[in-house]
Amino acid sequence: MFGYVKPELGELKMKEFGRFRAAYCGMCHELKKSYGTAARFILNYDFVFLFMLLSEGKEPPEMKMRRCPASPLRARCVSCRNDALTLASGYSVILAYRKLCDDVRDENGLKKLKAKLKRALIARAYKKAVRRYPDFDNAVRDRLAELTELEKNREPSLDRCADKFASLLASASKDRVKEQILYHLGRLVYIADAFNDLEEDLKKGSFNPIAARYGLSQAADKNTAEAVKLTLEASSGVISADAELLPDSYWTGIIKNTADIGIPKMITSVIKGEYVASPFRPLRNVTLKENGDDI
Amino acid sequence: MDKNKQTVKNKSGKSRALYLIISIVASIAIWSYITLVENPEVEQNVAGIPISFIGEDTLSSNDLMLVHVNTNSLTINFSGKWNAITRLSKENVSATVDLSEIVTKHAASPGTYQLSYTLEYGNNLFSSGGVTAKSANYNSVTVTVEKSITRTIQVKGTYDVSLPESFKARSLEYSTQSITVSGPQAIVESISYASVYFQRDEVTSTVVEECEVLLINHDGEEVPMEGITLSQNTVTVTLPVVMEKQLPLDVEKIYGKSNSSENTTITIEPQTVTVYGDAEVLANKEVIMLGTVNTTKLGLGGTQTFGIIPPEGCSIVSGITTATVTWEVIGLETRSFAPSNTNIVDITEGYKAEILGQSAVVLRGTKDELNSVLPEDIIITVSLEEQGAVLGQFDVLASVEVIGFDKVDVIGDYIVTVEIVPMPEETEGEESSSSSDFR
Structure with missing residues (x-):
């Protein structure tokens, strides 16, 4: 379900690439500091995007040079703790934990065991995050319960299912524009993930909202793929338009890159069946100055 | 020779013992002389002398509270007579600080103050001044007081439980929605809410849990409880866990001679309802019966509305309270027949009855049968x-039988209006007439 929202790294300006990596490393450090080492492993692009979206202000955030197990010899520029970072990291832990709870319930065999193990590893982090953000946890839990109910009843409406996941993500912000972006992001991620899992779900006999919507019993045909692409692009269009309404911030370039290039590219590869979650491999000779100024 | 050596040995051994005793006695005597007679002036440090505070009530009545002290104990150098000094220890010496001085001698406002302390000696042995405190590591005690405030803060809870299939959790309920917090102003004002949380593995019934309260500040960090007083340290949370079950609706059906389930359609809208309630109640419940549909009361079809009564203690999720039942008989007809063969029986002796009015009889059956x-x-x-011997007009429910047709129904209740009058004397023995006035 996660790992769909990322910028097109090759189209980022050098300075933006450095900033993105500072954000990514900042999230990792914040997760470790606030929630323990195990929490670091939930980190993905989507949560980094959440941090950047929740941030405000054009001024560079405080940065520090830090080493870590991933970069033990060379210190990297890392975004320091701020309100957006603590919020995004807390929300990320809650979302990751709830996702694992769903996997434990829905999966079987080895996958179920893996999910149980991962959940046990971040249980402590979750308990801490939930104390800080009980309202968000309650919203996530309630929306996921409603979504489970729809999936159990084999809900034929794709929008109704996607709306639950979208609303869950939208509850992360009270700002109208950011709420809309998060809503459509959630909708897009849900549908893209469903399309990606279509063949596997049909084989296992599991509920798939796209199969239910289009009455599929085998892989999507051209017409279905086209219809799904259309609905994904509709959400992508809203995200792109809303990104223009955001006030300028330190992360604007990366957010717009993600909205205008990264997400459309992801949609194309999902529809083609080529989408693969790729690990983050930063360019090693790009960094920021110690005070966060661009190179 | 040997005997002499032995004697010398014995004598020297006895002398050694004697010298030992003499030296011990002498040392005791000298020690006693020095301590009791001479009793010199000596000095001694006593460390770890505890500090106690009095007058906190005066502080709290001025909305102040003690939040910090620079030290919890003192090290004091005493001088005095040897026999007095050697009895001093941290167990029988204490220092007392009177916090009310902040109110009486200072501004009675938040801040840091240096207060003097009074030494107290445990068993009043030195009340006459046998001992003097010459110096101490602290000549006064530095205390910090802050304004004490009380606030009411909201309780926010969340939980993590796993529910088996068909079980649902309702909204969390709290024994109290808010608690009061008292303490230093800076800390109390930083508190955002009181957090309660619990976790349980698979639950199938309502959970009642007493949860410890943690205070969370605006940054989401836990607030240390030091110096903080809560109106309650725990909050009881209740998580109602209910079973949800979809139950079909059904009715008791009464068929006539002419119809059965094969030629009668019964439609119930809605067909099912989802109810929630206690698992024990719902586990064995498979259907909700609405009531009875009597297909002999109307001709070829009808509609009835029933209230949906969920099982005891359960509720309907959607809030629907009524269901509509529509039934229809297929392939039959109804026809009216003028009554021509009406008999009045069981007339009380001495009375007679006359038929005042009766309607047509409505029969239901196949076309061919009705034609016959x-x-x-x-x-x-x-x-x-x-009715017995009661005089007057009565609407009496009559029984109607169609001879020779066992698949024809009489539709509805057939009422005949009769009048009961006394038999005239001159006409005693005359039989009652049966008229078939067709109305």
Whole structure:
């Protein structure tokens, strides 16, 4: 379900690439500091995007040079703790934990065991995050319960299912524009993930909202793929338009890159069946100055 | 020779013991002389002397509270007579600080103050001044007081439980929605809410848990409880866990001679309802019966509305309270027949009855069967047993039988209006007439 929202790294300006990596490393450090080492492993692009979206202000955030197990010899520029970072990291832990709870319930065999193990590893982090953000946890839990109910009843409406996941993500912000972006992001991620899992779900006999919507019993045909692409692009269009309404911030370039290039590219590869979650491999000779100024 | 050596040895051994005793006695004597007679002036440090505070009530009545002290104990150098000094220890010496001085001698406002302390000696042995405190590591005690405030803060809870299939959790309920917090102003004002949380593995019934309260500040960090007083340290949370079950709706059906489930359609809207409630109640419940549909009361179909009564203690998720039942008989007809064969029976002796009015008889059956029925095949019997010797007009429920047609129904209740009058004396023995006035 996660790992769909990322910028097109090759189209980022050098300075933006450095900033993105500072954000990514900042999230990792914040997760470790606030929630323990195990929490670091939930980190993905989507949560980094959440941090950047929740941030405000054009001024560079405080940065520090830090080493870590991933970069033990060379210190990297890392975004320091701020309100957006603590919020995004807390929300990320809650979302990751709830996702694992769903996997434990829905999966079987080895996958179920893996999910149980991962959940046990971040249980402590979750308990801490939930104390800080009980309202968000309650919203996530309630929306996921409603979504489970729809999936159990084999809900034929794709929008109704996607709306639950979208609303869950939208509850992360009270700002109208950011709420809309998060809503459509959630909708897009849900549908893209469903399309990606279509063949596997049909084989296992599991509920798939796209199969239910289009009455599929085998892989999507051209017409279905086209219809799904259309609905994904509709959400992508809203995200792109809303990104223009955001006030300028330190992360604007990366957010717009993600909205205008990264997400459309992801949609194309999902529809083609080529989408693969790729690990983050930063360019090693790009960094920021110690005070966060661009190179 | 040997005997002499032995004697010398014995004598020297006895002398050694004697010298030992003498030296011990002498040292005791000297020690006693020095301590009791001479009793010199000596000095001694006593460390770890505890500090106690009095006058906190005066502080709290001025909305102040003690939040910090620079030290919890003192090290004091005492001088005095040897026998007095050697008895001093941290167990029988204490220092007392009077916090009310902040109110009486200072501004009675938040801040840091240096207060003097008074030494107290445990068993009043030195009340006459046998010991003097010459110096100490602290000549005064530095205390910090802050304004004490009380606030009411909201309780926010969340939980993590796993529910088996068909079980649902309702909204969390709290024994109290808010608690009061008292303490230093800076800390209390930083508190955002009181957090309660619990975790349980698979639950199948309502959970009641007493949860410890943690205070969370605006940054989401836990607030240390030091110096903080809560109106309650725990909050009881209740998580109602109910079973949800979809139950079909059904009715008791009464068929006539002419119809059965094969030629009668019964439609119930809605067909099912989802109810929630106690698992024990719902586990064995498979259907909700709405009531009875009597297909002999109307001709070829009808509609009835029933209230949906969920199982005891359960509720309907959607809030729907009524269901509509529509039934229809297929392939039959109804036809009216003028009554021609009405009999009044069970007339009390001495009375007679006259039929004042009766309607047509409505029969239901196949077209062919109805075509074959003649009015005389329809026997109407009115029994006046219930009326007895009561005079007057009565609407009596009559029984109707169609002779020779076992697949034809009489539709509805057939009422005959009769009048009971006394038998005239001169006409005693005359039988009652049965008229078939067709109305």
